[in-house]
Amino acid sequence: MCLGIPMKVLEVDGFNARCEAKGIEREVSLFMLQDEPVEPGDHVMVHVGYALQKMTEEEARSAWEMYDLMLAAADA
Amino acid sequence: MAEEARLWLERIRALPLRRRVRLMNVCGGHERSITMAGLRAALPRDVELIPGPGCPVCICPEEDVYEAIQVALHEDVTLVAFGDMLRVPVNVPRGEARSLEQAKAAGADIRPIASPQEAAAIASSNPGRRVVFFAAGFETTMAPVASLLVQGAPENLLMLLSGRLTWPAVAMLLDSGTPGFDGLIAPGHVATVMGPEEWQFVVDRHGLPAAIAGFTPASLLAAMYSTLRQLLDGRRFLDNCYPEVVRPGGNPTARRHLAEAMEVVDAAWRGIGVIPASGYALRPALAARDARRVFPSYADASRKRAGEMPPGCDCAKVVLGRIYPNECRLYGKACTPRTPVGPCMVSDEGACRIWWSGGVRDNPAA
Numbered sequence: 307m308c309l310g311i312p313m314k315v316l317e318v319d320g321f322n323a324r325c326e327a328k329g330i331e332r333e334v335s336l337f338m339l340q341d342e343p344v345e346p347g348d349h350v351m352v353h354v355g356y357a358l359q360k361m362t363e364e365e366a367r368s369a370w371e372m373y374d375l376m377l378a379a380a381d382a
Numbered sequence: 383m384a385e386e387a388r389l390w391l392e393r394i395r396a397l398p399l400r401r402r403v404r405l406m407n408v409c410g411g412h413e414r415s416i417t418m419a420g421l422r423a424a425l426p427r428d429v430e431l432i433p434g435p436g437c438p439v440c441i442c443p444e445e446d447v448y449e450a451i452q453v454a455l456h457e458d459v460t461l462v463a464f465g466d467m468l469r470v471p472v473n474v475p476r477g478e479a480r481s482l483e484q485a486k487a488a489g490a491d492i493r494p495i496a497s498p499q500e501a502a503a504i505a506s507s508n509p510g511r512r513v514v515f516f517a518a519g520f521e522t523t524m525a526p527v528a529s530l531l532v533q534g535a536p537e538n539l540l541m542l543l544s545g546r547l548t549w550p551a552v553a554m555l556l557d558s559g560t561p562g563f564d565g566l567i568a569p570g571h572v573a574t575v576m577g578p579e580e581w582q583f584v585v586d587r588h589g590l591p592a593a594i595a596g597f598t599p600a601s602l603l604a605a606m607y608s609t610l611r612q613l614l615d616g617r618r619f620l621d622n623c624y625p626e627v628v629r630p631g632g633n634p635t636a637r638r639h640l641a642e643a644m645e646v647v648d649a650a651w652r653g654i655g656v657i658p659a660s661g662y663a664l665r666p667a668l669a670a671r672d673a674r675r676v677f678p679s680y681a682d683a684s685r686k687r688a689g690e691m692p693p694g695c696d697c698a699k700v701v702l703g704r705i706y707p708n709e710c711r712l713y714g715k716a717c718t719p720r721t722p723v724g725p726c727m728v729s730d731e732g733a734c735r736i737w738w739s740g741g742v743r744d745n746p747a748a
Binding site for chain 2: 333356358
């Protein structure tokens with residue numbers, strides 16, 4: 307459950323954001339990041355529907371490389 | 383494997399290790415990355431990677447799962463829980479529901495969820511019905527649960543909380559005198575929320591090297607290199623190999639929410655026992671939402687093996703890093719992901735389940 311998913315912020319509406327990863331969109335709570343500005347285009351580490359922290363696009367990409375590997379292993 | 387990971391691997395291979403070194407990780411996500419990327423086979427023979435207490439589902443007290451099953455069966459409620467929890471077995475006489483999944487089959491209204499917000503949404507759309515959120519998890523999961531409560535959840539949403547803090551289990555291992563490891567790979571997302579400082583005690587009090595790692599092979603290998611290098615150089619410090627999201631002090635908002643909604647209490651870990659100041663409980667101000675206060679306790683002192691792992695199951699030793707998953711007699715024999723006996727084979731974060739997914743099929747114990 308500690309496995310966070312890096313997602314890209316598409317739209318911000320108050321404490322909620324529509325985020326995207328791998329073509330899948332999800333509603334994500336920004337309530338734990340309320341003291342930091344979060345804007346469309348930002349990347350966030352999401353865990354159980356909550357953004358834990360902001361991250362750079364490059365960091366998000368390297369995390370996704372790992373998950374691709376895991377998804378491939380899970381499909382095998 | 384990415385170029386950066388290869389570089390770290392080469393650096394590790396170049397280290398003049400002269401004895402066996404055991405590095406423990408305490409995060410199911412770390413163990414999954416290590417196993418799926420095949421890091422054990424890639425590392426020098428003298429480096430042992432031990433999965434430790436990193437699976438909240440595995441250490442969730444058997445009594446709590448039993449309580450959740452009974453509440454779902456006997457109270458007029460909808461019970462929601464993270465999907466993993468539904469298949470965790472408890473010790474009951476034949477014929478009784480031994481998991482939430484079986485209680486659901488017996489007619490209880492039990493639903494799997496993936497987020498605390500889903501629990502709130504189910505409560506919102508069923509205003510006349512009490513919804514009990516059986517929430518097990520470490521700090522990474524408890525902070526969102528606390529956030530939901532601080533932000534304001536529907537009044538008919540009750541909590542059956544089974545949250546735990548990760549560092550006290552490591553402290554318990556270190557205080558035992560036989561920790562079974564020489565260096566610690568500390569959990570990246572726990573440190574993201576709580577701050578890296580929580581792990582400083584490993585260095586200061588116990589003189590062991592520690593490094594916080596992320597979840598890519600590169601970040602994990604960097605953390606391993608750091609701890610190995612510290613051992614060789616005779617230096618000790620807490621390294622942060624996941625600076626992308628792990629910042630000093632962690633996420634202050636998340637910590638504030640945790641402190642506002644929950645208090646830290648002594649708590650039981652399945653197969654391990656009570657660890658001081660290692661659990662989360664709802665604050666008295668939230669008593670009206672606390673399923674433990676609202677409903678009578680279903681604890682049954684005469685129930686056989688209450689609190690224990692199932693018969694023959696070595697999950698307790700696996701969780702403490704005393705044995706590897708495939709050193710359990712049941713691994714891959716009576717216990718597989720299809721027919722799990724112990725919680726470590728149920729949860730996606732359980733070491734047994736991860737090793738099985740990673741293709742480990744041999745069992746030297748059987």
